[in-house]
Amino acid sequence: MRIVCPFCGERELGEFTYxxxxxxxxPAADAGEDAVFDYVYLRDNVAGAMSEHWxxxxxxxxxxxxxxxxxxxxxxxxxxAAGAGAAKVGA
Amino acid sequence: MAEFSxxxxxxxxxxxxxxxxGTRGDAGVSLTEIRNFDLIQVMARRSKAAHMAEAAKGRxxxxxxxxxxxxxxxxxxxxxxxxxxxxxxxxxxxxxIEALGQAFxxxxxxxxxSHARVLISVSGTKARTMLAKLxxxxxxxxxxxxxxxxxxxxxHTSVTLWRGTDGPDGQAVFNLLVLATFAESLWHTMLDAAxxxxxxxxxxxx
Numbered sequence: 001m002r003i004v005c006p007f008c009g010e011r012e013l014g015e016f017t018y019x020x021x022x023x024x025x026x027p028a029a030d031a032g033e034d035a036v037f038d039y040v041y042l043r044d045n046v047a048g049a050m051s052e053h054w055x056x057x058x059x060x061x062x063x064x065x066x067x068x069x070x071x072x073x074x075x076x077x078x079x080x081a082a083g084a085g086a087a088k089v090g091a
Numbered sequence: 092m093a094e095f096s097x098x099x100x101x102x103x104x105x106x107x108x109x110x111x112x113g114t115r116g117d118a119g120v121s122l123t124e125i126r127n128f129d130l131i132q133v134m135a136r137r138s139k140a141a142h143m144a145e146a147a148k149g150r151x152x153x154x155x156x157x158x159x160x161x162x163x164x165x166x167x168x169x170x171x172x173x174x175x176x177x178x179x180x181x182x183x184x185x186x187x188i189e190a191l192g193q194a195f196x197x198x199x200x201x202x203x204x205s206h207a208r209v210l211i212s213v214s215g216t217k218a219r220t221m222l223a224k225l226x227x228x229x230x231x232x233x234x235x236x237x238x239x240x241x242x243x244x245x246x247h248t249s250v251t252l253w254r255g256t257d258g259p260d261g262q263a264v265f266n267l268l269v270l271a272t273f274a275e276s277l278w279h280t281m282l283d284a285a286x287x288x289x290x291x292x293x294x295x296x297x
Contacts, residue, residue, distance in 0.1 A: 007174050008159060008242060012227045015244050058244035071224035080174070 119217030119288030
């Protein structure tokens with residue numbers, strides 16, 4: 001598997017580290033215990049297109065948001081995660 | 092209180108033995124450690140990337156690389172190391188961290204890496220063939236021209252790799268920066284990869 005880093009270009013899997021689901025968003029401070037439990041522990045076991053965080057640890061050290069099909073490993077989109085490369089994200 | 096006597100020496104001091112190595116005859120690969128350089132990491136502060144680029148242009152007279160490239164200025168090389176960041180490689184202290192502080196005070200954070208990295212120059216007729224055994228990126232001249240740079244991994248070790256100006260023999264010259272504590276390991280890996288072509292080992296002080 002290869003990932004096309006938006007900063008470096010196409011690189012082998014060995015340069016990247018997998019973090020996991022990019023969907024969960026931190027709930028508001030007053031959202032309640034169930035929402036926090038869900039955010040911290042509960043994950044969907046997706047069969048199909050999934051949005052994931054990957055870290056280009058062996059390269060430019062940017063966090064990436066990768067859309068990958070968990071059945072085929074086909075990658076349909078790669079973009080910088082929020083905060084990675086301020087110039088590109090505008091963060 | 093104990094007194095320490097600090098001696099500056101290369102992380103490759105033990106591993107590097109100048110002279111020929113491997114197959115005898117004309118060396119296909121030259122491995123040269125470049126010692127005594129200044130290396131400063133420049134990283135833009137949040138939303139200051141454009142400001143940092145201006146400061147770099149003012150200081151070095153050339154735009155800082157915003158894609159994986161190494162740009163030669165009059166007395167320094169600016170090497171892309173990641174989004175909104177680059178390395179300043181120079182010598183003789185002209186662009187040491189004290190000298191750069193003022194220029195980037197409002198736009199970027201600086202970190203002195205001069206003694207944290209080892210700089211190795213790889214050249215010779217078999218340089219690319221040897222690196223192809225170790226690196227997964229395409230170093231063919233069509234894909235990796237003079238000035239191309241990459242933040243990548245060799246032998247599971249992060250390196251900054253770039254192609255410098257061709258040598259006097261017209262052959263490509265690849266430069267790489269590796270973290271000091273990984274340098275000895277990478278050095279042995281490169282020697283193993285290059286042995287079959289014959290290696291000329293040297294180090295320079297300049």
